[in-house]
Amino acid sequence: MFKPLDGSTPVELVDIQVDGATARVAKGRTLAIALLEAGHSITRRNHHAEPCAPFCLMGVCFECLVHLDGQSNVQACLVRAEAGMRVRLPQGGAAPIGDA
Numbered sequence: 001m002f003k004p005l006d007g008s009t010p011v012e013l014v015d016i017q018v019d020g021a022t023a024r025v026a027k028g029r030t031l032a033i034a035l036l037e038a039g040h041s042i043t044r045r046n047h048h049a050e051p052c053a054p055f056c057l058m059g060v061c062f063e064c065l066v067h068l069d070g071q072s073n074v075q076a077c078l079v080r081a082e083a084g085m086r087v088r089l090p091q092g093g094a095a096p097i098g099d100a
């Protein structure tokens with residue numbers, strides 16, 4: 001679905017957990033991009049349970065909020081993908097605190 005415009009291939013792939021399933025992503029890409037590349041285009045749902053996806057990819061829109069390693073409401077576009085990350089995609093409403 002998504003690929004680098006310059007055609008480059010990632011130097012290193014790492015495994016992260018997304019809702020309990022393993023996803024192999026490029027180390028060092030932003031987590032938002034890694035999730036999109038792994039096929040997770042919906043990162044959260046708003047308070048009307050409508051799907052939201054990363055939009056600005058630069059920390060402005062807050063559409064990329066995820067639970068990351070026990071921390072709620074992390075902007076996935078502002079952190080780099082690393083091996084062993086545990087991501088939970090909120091399924092609706094505001095993300096509960098400390099529920100990853």
Ligand code: FES
Pocket residue numbers: 032053054055056057058059060061062063064065075076077078
């Ligand atoms: S995609 Fe807009 S803040 Fe992360």
